[in-house]
Amino acid sequence: MPDLLLELFSEEIPARMQAQAADALRRLVTDALVERGLLYEGAKAFVTPRRLALAVHGLPGRQSDVREERKGPRVGAPEAALQGFLKAAGLTSIDQAKVQTDPKKGDFYVARVERPGRPTTEVIAEIVPDIIRSFPWPKSMRWGSGTLRWVRPLQSILCTFGTEIEDPEVIRFEVDGIVASNVTYGHRFLAPGAIEVRRLEDWLAKLEAAKVIADRDRRKAAILADAKDLALVHGLELIEDEALLDEISGLVEWPVVLMGVFEAAFLDIPDEVIRATIRANQKCFVLRDPRTGRLANRFILVSNLAASDGGAQIVAGNGRVIRARLSDAKFFWDTDRRTKLEDRLARFAQITFHEKLGSQAARIDRIALLARALAPQIGAEPGLAEQAARLAKADLLTEVVGEFPELQGLMGRYYAQAEGLAPEIAAASEEHYKPQGPADRVPTAPVSVAVALADKIDTLVGFWAIDEKPTGSKDPYALRRAALGVIRIVLDNRLRLKLQPILIEASRPILGEAHYDAHPHDVFHLESLADKVVSDLLRNLSRRLVKAGPDTPPGDIARVEGLSMAADLSADLLAFLAERLKVHVRERGARHDLVDAVFALPGQDDLLMIVRRVEALQSFLETEDGRILLAGYRRAVNILRIEEKKDGARYAGPADARRLVEPAEERLAAAIETVKGQVAEAVAGEDFAAAMAALSHLRGPVDAFFEAVTVNATDGELRVNRLRLLDEIRDATRVIADFDRIEG
Amino acid sequence: MDPALPPHMRPDASFQGLLLTLQRFWADQGCVILQPYDMEVGAGTFHPATTLRALGPRPWKAAYVQPSRRPKDGRYGENPNRLQHYYQFQVILKPSPEDLQDLYLRSLAAIGIDLRLHDVRFVEDDWESPTLGAWGLGWECWCDGMEVSQFTYFQQVAGFECAPVSGELTYGLERLAMYVQGVENVYDLNFNGRTGTEKVTYGDVFKQAEQEYSRHNFEHADTAMLLEQFRMAEGACTRYLAAGDGGPRHLMVLPAYDQCIKASHVFNLLDARGVISVTERQSYILRVRELAKACGAAWLRTEAGGAA
CATH class of the missing domain: 3.30.930.10 (Bira Bifunctional Protein; Domain 2)
Structure with missing residues (x-):
């Protein structure tokens, strides 16, 4: 079966757009073919800086013929209906239609429409120009006097169609004066001449001979292999960088890997700064010296040219630019260390963090106070935690971070070390941003933990207060990541933290409650508040105030209502954290329904305890005791629900011991009594495994009870007492979790 | 070579x-x-x-x-x-x-x-x-x-x-x-x-x-004068454009555009002297852009601009 080869040859396509464009071309062309009944066996897209290409393998030579009957209006229908039918069916006269008889509805017209399949080449010539004209480039342009839009000027189009054995046909469609042909061009400098191409294999081979590797993955593999080899020859290791490799492979058609050198004196600059400088500005790789573990004073560049001097001039030129860039970096690094981090802080007052959340200075103040408050619970020295938090963001104002924002935190560590600040402060500068993603390290040093938690909690609370919560796929402030950060820090460090009071404390300054404590009457001056959201909140609050009556002192009410606003916020945020916790434990193999079951109990705001409960509960439910007890629990609750509904009453334990008549009931009541005490004691001691073990003692008595006792006794009082006993089972398990929420 | x-x-x-x-x-x-x-x-x-x-x-x-x-x-x-x-x-x-x-x-x-x-x-x-x-x-x-x-x-x-x-x-x-x-x-x-x-x-x-x-540029450029020059250039540009705007053809674009260039350079000097705040900066840029746009619109009504 024939194959299609399509190549769109243009001026240089931005590297970042290439992979997506290749995907789009494949999808658009194959979808359009399939839509027109042309199924294919395979398709592969190719992209280089100057060409976007597609090979579709195994297409039919033409569409299949279509035969269909089209039902028309009844005989004698109005003229307009007849005309419409003729037009739709492609007939010129109603005589060409058949008359079909229907005993119920009467006679009506039927047209037999025959559409012969068209040659595939014709279909391609029709669909490709449209795809080119409406191609989804992120940004496109016009050029010369034309109106066509492409990412950069489109210069030629190659389009052939045919089988291996025949000479393929050139599909000669035209787009804005460019007529498709079987001609392409080689490497811009090494083989710029025109090349005639038959089909894919031919195209690939001739391009390769003309110094173009059309396959992006092959270019990437070649660059990586050559770079590693070259590093090895010099006894060095390549520092791999996938994003850089991607970009470079979009800048060259014929990669030639070369090595250059810079002065060893530049190695005084931190490795990360050297790497960022060389990577961002020059798109070169850096190398590690395995003997020192540090960077070597060499770099690897990928040229697009096999130069006649072996690349000597190219290496020299790149080396010169890198030296100039490193001189700048060294200047920044030296300049930055002349100003203390502390002395930079004043400028934060002029920098807005978020228009509704005030300045960076205000944010840093909040984080510092929160870090101080958290410190004792984490085992950090409060003064140190506060100071670390105050300095943790100071590197944002340094030249190096201005130039390379990705080095934030790390530079703070270097500058703090250079100033001789406490090592805890230096570490916290870097580590308080962690963990950045699921694979990132979690800080463990107490001061770093305090600052990291304070930073993330302030972010969460702040954006919650201004109602910028994540929705669907939108999470512009990375709040899910912040929440996961809090969860991982707490769990990995086995921290016991009651989050509810912490969240309330953190939200008070953002909600402005501290201010309204001091100035309760301001609540009524809403116009003076520029911040719309805060004023919305306060308007709401003032309404509540009015309801409270004119005699109530406004200060008291503001305080009470204010606390409840913070409490509302913290409850909502806690629910969000519980959701993230579910995702987190599920990824580690735990059952998310058990998180719900535990979280449903009141006052669950200690992440570590929630997870421990969940783990104990999960292992308990995996035992036979657990499974059978759960079944017994469900049976008890079902009966209770039905009977309570029937009676319109609620039967709460305890059961009356004097009305227990059957031995099985007595044993159950006694077991509940004992187990409840044991479970409560174990939970109080946070020994959840022991709590589960105690709970498992209920299994036998519950089973025996259902075996021997009829709950719905004819004696009404006995019945009610037994229902109360069932409620005690529910009650006993409630100390552990809400068993209603357990699934499966 | x-x-x-x-x-x-x-x-x-x-x-x-x-x-x-x-x-x-x-x-x-x-x-x-x-x-x-x-x-x-x-x-x-x-x-x-x-x-x-x-x-x-x-x-x-x-x-x-x-x-x-x-x-x-x-x-x-x-x-x-x-x-x-x-x-x-x-x-x-x-x-x-x-x-x-x-x-x-x-x-x-x-x-x-x-x-x-x-x-x-x-x-x-x-x-x-x-x-x-x-x-x-x-x-x-x-x-x-x-x-x-x-x-x-x-x-x-x-x-x-x-x-x-x-x-x-x-x-x-x-x-x-x-x-x-x-x-x-x-x-x-x-x-x-x-x-x-x-x-x-x-x-x-x-x-x-x-x-x-x-x-x-950094220490001595006379900022009071420059602020005044900016206002003058802006005003002159607008007035010159109005003066050339009598009929279907525009008759005085180039002198007006000179004033737009002038305003732009004066703004760069003021910026270097650090007397323009971050928020003001945007509004100065917008003011120059308005002049450039008005000049462009007028140019399209001249012979060299291709007006019929």
Whole structure:
């Protein structure tokens, strides 16, 4: 079966757009073919800086013929209906239609429409120009006097169609004066001449001979292999960088890997700064010296040219630019260390963090106070935690971070070390941003933990207060990541933290409650508040105030209502954290329904305890005791629900011991009594495994009870007492979790 | 490179030789070779031969050197790469010819860059001038990892769609000269291509100016006067446009556009003096853009702007 080869040859396509464009071309062309009944066996897209290409393998030579009957209006229908039918069916006269008889509805017209399949080449010539004209480039342009839009000027189009054995046909469609042909061009400098191409294999081979590797993955593999080899020859290791490799492979058609050198004196600059400088500005790789573990004073560049001097001039030129860039970096690094981090802080007052959340200075103040408050619970020295938090963001104002924002935190560590600040402060500068993603390290040093938690909690609370919560796929402030950060820090460090009071404390300054404590009457001056959201909140609050009556002192009410606003916020945020916790434990193999079951109990705001409960509960439910007890629990609750509904009453334990008549009931009541005490004691001691073990003692008595006792006794009082006993089972398990929420 | 050139005119031995070679090359492509615009501008694009001529349907080919002033980039003559006054070589071709990339590469060959030895690359770089209300797509052109030119297809100027599209090439002459001369400090460039006592360097010509203008730009430029000048230029631009706006044709665009250029440069000086706050900055840029847009609209109603 024939194959299609399509190549769109243009001026240089931005590297970042290439992979997506290749995907789009494949999808658009194959979808359009399939839509027109042309199924294919395979398709592969190719992209280089100057060409976007597609090979579709195994297409039919033409569409299949279509035969269909089209039902028309009844005989004698109005003229307009007849005309419409003729037009739709492609007939010129109603005589060409058949008359079909229907005993119920009467006679009506039927047209037999025959559409012969068209040659595939014709279909391609029709669909490709449209795809080119409406191609989804992120940004496109016009050029010369034309109106066509492409990412950069489109210069030629190659389009052939045919089988291996025949000479393929050139599909000669035209787009804005460019007529498709079987001609392409080689490497811009090494083989710029025109090349005639038959089909894919031919195209690939001739391009390769003309110094173009059309396959992006092959270019990437070649660059990586050559770079590693070259590093090895010099006894060095390549520092791999996938994003850089991607970009470079979009800048060259014929990669030639070369090595250059810079002065060893530049190695005084931190490795990360050297790497960022060389990577961002020059798109070169850096190398590690395995003997020192540090960077070597060499770099690897990928040229697009096999130069006649072996690349000597190219290496020299790149080396010169890198030296100039490193001189700048060294200047920044030296300049930055002349100003203390502390002395930079004043400028934060002029920098807005978020228009509704005030300045960076205000944010840093909040984080510092929160870090101080958290410190004792984490085992950090409060003064140190506060100071670390105050300095943790100071590197944002340094030249190096201005130039390379990705080095934030790390530079703070270097500058703090250079100033001789406490090592805890230096570490916290870097580590308080962690963990950045699921694979990132979690800080463990107490001061770093305090600052990291304070930073993330302030972010969460702040954006919650201004109602910028994540929705669907939108999470512009990375709040899910912040929440996961809090969860991982707490769990990995086995921290016991009651989050509810912490969240309330953190939200008070953002909600402005501290201010309204001091100035309760301001609540009524809403116009003076520029911040719309805060004023919305306060308007709401003032309404509540009015309801409270004119005699109530406004200060008291503001305080009470204010606390409840913070409490509302913290409850909502806690629910969000519980959701993230579910995702987190599920990824580690735990059952998310058990998180719900535990979280449903009141006052669950200690992440570590929630997870421990969940783990104990999960292992308990995996035992036979657990499974059978759960079944017994469900049976008890079902009966209770039905009977309570029937009676319109609620039967709460305890059961009356004097009305227990059957031995099985007595044993159950006694077991509940004992187990409840044991479970409560174990939970109080946070020994959840022991709590589960105690709970498992209920299994036998519950089973025996259902075996021997009829709950719905004819004696009404006995019945009610037994229902109360069932409620005690529910009650006993409630100390552990809400068993209603357990699934499966 | 032309082998017949005398040594002092060789583009790899003399700054002025480089400049003259580029002029000659683009003259051979049919460009009118203009002289620098006689006002202070931040870039060659501000020259009316680019900004205004890019608008309207009439074909246009021009090339010229333009001294460009970036008051904030002054370094008191102490930085080997940064200058508050430098030269751009500007080429504008409307409509952009199909072989513009080839022409550009041949111009590099003409100044002595051997394309079999040097790695020339077109790296994505979109251009935007907020003050001119202009943007385009194109590349920065790299030679062995160094950016030596900007290559732009204008899509919009003064807020108007460009049709036909102009191709604009901007060569950073000092950088290019440093590269072909193999010099690491701009002040060491050989300016006149002579040797021994006859040699004049870039430093001989411009170092003192860099020092003096840095003092002026950062410390002494009279801000009260500049603030007043900005207001005056803005007012004059608007008045001149109104004065030329009698009939279907506009009769006085170029003098008004001069005032727009003036306002833009005065703003750059005020910015360097640090008297414009972050929030004010945006509003100054917008004010200049409004002037540029009004001039562009008026230009389209002139003969050169293609009005019927």
